[in-house]
Amino acid sequence: MIEFDRVTVTYAGAKEPAIRDVSFTVPEGELALVIGRTGSGKSTLLRTINGLVPHFTGGTLAGRVLVNGRDTREYRPRDLADVVGIVGQDPMAGFVTDTVEDELAYSMESLGVAPDVMRRRVEETLDLLGLADVRDRALTSLSGGQRQRTAIGAALTSHPAVLVLDEPTSALDPQAAEEVLAALQRLVHDLGVTVVMAEHRLERVIQYADRVIEVPGGSTAVTTGLPVDLMVSAPVAPPVVELGRLAGWSPLPLSVRDARRAAVALRGQLADHAPLRPVPVEGRELAKCNDLVVAYGNITALRGVSLSIKAGEIVALMGRNGAGKSTLLNALVGLVTPRSGTASAAGADPRRTRPKQLVKSVGLVPQEPADLLYAATVAAECAGADSDFGVPAGSCQALLERLAPDIDHQQHPRDLSEGQRLCLALAVVLCGAPPLLLLDEPTRGLDYGAKRRLVEILRELAAAGHAVVLSTHDVEMVAEVATRVLVLADGELVSDGETATVIAGSPAFAPQVAKILAPLPFLTVGEVATALDRAS
Amino acid sequence: MRAVHHLTLPRVLHPGAWWLWALGLAVAASRTRNPVLLVLILAVAGFVVAARRSDAPWANSYVAFLKLGLVVIGLRILLQALLSTRSQGNTVLFTLPQLPLPDWANGVKLGGEVTAEAVLTALYDGGQLAVMLCCIGAANALASPRRLLKSLPGALYEMGVACVVALTFAPQLVVDARRIRGARRLRGRTRGSFRTTAMPVLEGALDRSVELAAAMDSRGYGRTAQVPRRQRRITGGSVLLGLLGIALGVYSLLTDAMAFPVAAAALAIGLLLAVGAMAYGRQRVTRTRYRPDPWALPEWLVTAAGAAAAATMIVASARGMNGLVLAGPLVIPPVPVVPVIGLLIGIAPAFAAPPLTRRAELVPA
DSSP states (O other): OOEEEEEEEETOOOOOEEEEEEEEOOOOOEEEEEEETTTSSOOOOOOHHHHHHHHHTTTTTEEEEEEEEOOOOOSSSGGSTTEEEESSSSSSGGOOOOHHHHHHHHHHHHOOOOOOHHHHHHHHHHHHHOOOOGGGBBBBOHHHHHHHHHHHHHHTTTTOEEEESSSSSTSSOHHHHHHHHHHHHHHHIIIIEEEEEEOOHHHHHGGGGGGGEEETTTTTTOOOEEEHHHHHHOOOOOOHHHHHHHHOOOOOOOSSSHHHTTTTTHHHTTOOOOOOOOOOOOSSSEEEEEEEEEEEETTTEEEEEEEETTTTOEEEEEETTSSSSSHHHHHHTTTOSOOOOOOTTTTTTTTOOHHHHHHHHHHOSSSSSSGGGGOOOOSHHHHHHHHHHHHOOOHHHHHHHHHHHTTTTTTTTGSHHOOOOOOHHHHHHHTTSSSSSEETTTTTTTOHHHHHHHHHHHHHHTTOEEEEEEEOOOOHHHHHHOSSSEEEETTTEEEEEEEEHHHHSSSOOOOOHHHHHHSOOOHHHHHHHHHHHHHO | OOGGOOOOOOOOOOOHHHHHHHHHHHHHHHOOOHHHHHHHHHHHHHHHHHOOOSGGGGGGHHHHHHHHHHHHHHHHHHHHHHHHOGGGOOOOOEEEEEEEEGGGTTTTEEEEEEEEHHHHHHHHHHHHHHHHHHHHHHHHSSSOHHHHHHHGGGGGGHHHEEEEEEEEHHHHHHHHHHOOOOOOOHTTOOOOOOOTTTHHHHHHHHHHHHHHHHHHHHTTTOOOOOOOOHHHHHHHHHHHHHHHHHHHHHHHHOOSSHHHHHHHHHHHHHHHHHHHHHHHGGGGGGGOOOOOOOOHHHHHHHHHHHHHHHHHHHHHHHOOOOSSSSSSTTOOOHHHHHHHHHHHHTTTHHHHHHOOOOOOOGHHH
């Protein structure tokens, strides 16, 4: 169905090709998973499939891409619209109309499909993706999962043979990701659609893949293979695979279900060795909310939240999209005004503190790290931060050097990869050395390597007496780093406790290791490894 | 009778019908300065809006335009009070302190005596403009701007898409600007500059535009039949010329800027050009339309109601019927029977337009 023949893409003005000498085939009806680090060229590879590269982006393409027998050199993206449906990273950015039904019909209108056929296909797609209840809703009023499904539906209605998805679940909470993946499963199994998907969250998708295309970036060659074969040696792997490697299971299980069946012996071995968990050093109180109520118009975002966070803690804030996580973080830095109740950060009321002093007590890295960045180069940004926070010149630069050593300081902040941009924003915020550090969804778009580095940094900060609060959907990251978990639902705090007690029991929030080894209280592969060491 | 012709079967009325009805009322308002008739038009429009508006965000625009109208009236009265001379009448209401002006401003007066005639004239003139604004507000409240753009003729499709995209982007820009202003606080800055506010917003908007363009391209936007470039240019030019003619004709019909025959001719030629070019331009459009809004009996009735109101007033004013224009500012406004009946026809859409579909979850099983 898709055939890449020695494809090399070089963007205009770039020294190095974005992808080099790629050859592979994806047969009809398969689900191919594209993996690789951020910035390794995954998106370029995906956009080559429908001709956006090079027709839309510019640059040179050497080699040949055949999709359903059509050569992308001769067909523009619009002429491939009936063969390839593509869903971008942010579904909202690709919406042309304003309601679900109109959006589903848009491609068909462009292709000139007859009105009665259009009507029928829209109804079919609404049922297939479970969108019938929201058919006349405005796109802006949808939840993240619904948006993603609408975007998939919009690509599907023109009955393309190939569906291309760029990180369909990375911005979604676990439940919404399940919805989307279930819908994709259905397409592959029932309709025989060929799906090519890039995703960082391997733990969510690896079990569904028929084929893995690994894009290592740089000059290393792209490899393809069966998921089981590639996972044995892949540098990035989900916890289930790492546990399998640790325990030496063969064949390597890719799903929790398979791993559970293989883990009977391991569970017996670990039964008497509860994981050692460091008791968090509890310092002075750095954040406090008392019966906090925040409302936007007639929507209540937080209803009566009380909490207290102490130095040395790393607190994970979890809950559905729209549960009030961002609002809580914003309230702690005074970006929103509480309707009643109080919020204080490092002893000060953030609404009444001047920004200049406030940044010395609390720092927030917003969901869009780019909002914090103004300068035209990384170096200028660092210099600006030094003067903003009144610290000696070079402080920010030194911090950045530690967080992300490989950044080119002459680059524009917007040209950095997602992970690098986060590190830059983090370095800027850390410049003021705020005792309380807040991070709003820091793991969006981060690969495993970048996440591991972030975990190390957060641990260091906590050990140095900072309190860290991060809102996230990434349960594996939470299991790895958090000492305490708060779960928000509909603006209320529904659970507050140690990580192990809160997430291990929950079906949605339990990390893979906990699911595999339940009822044993293990959360991460690292814990299992140390327990095994002690056992032997 | 086909389902679309039913007056009581819930569905959304064609936005074009609402606009034609509202324009009819606006034309009617342009023919009179009698406050009784103006208030009647306001009430008719308000009644229909109350009866047939949806719960969409734009449905409140009638009230917004009403407020704008009040501002217009207020401004007009204020200016008149400040600048008026005794030319309109002699009933002095009160005297403001007068500013002495230099010689070259001879004939202009600032402050001084304020007469009842001047204030009332300003009130009626401003009222007329305000009522016309409210008619536009009624159309805005009743018809979704996006649906209206969707029903543009095929030849204007690209323009329509550009407007739809702008409609989506404008609120997004406001959201972005607010977010970025908040983020400035996080950098410890109190004041913003172009660099720290406008630049990030513009950069974000640019990124989003590129993203949207890529999405539209991959979804088949711009697939057209092959038409020679010269023919395309001629069609485009004729559409523009035609629209210009229509605008000129309507403007002069409403304001008496040109003689009636000239204005009517401009309107007719404009309509002919635009319609012809659009019909011709359809050739290169290969798109189809998903669930187009039907134009059936309710649409005809709504349009007719607006046309009837306009026609009554135009005929009445052409015949010089009493009561459309007041004899003087201070007389008690009369109630002319025929125009009142004509305007009351304008209320028909409150019953002739089908009710709106309620959301399924709001209807008891």
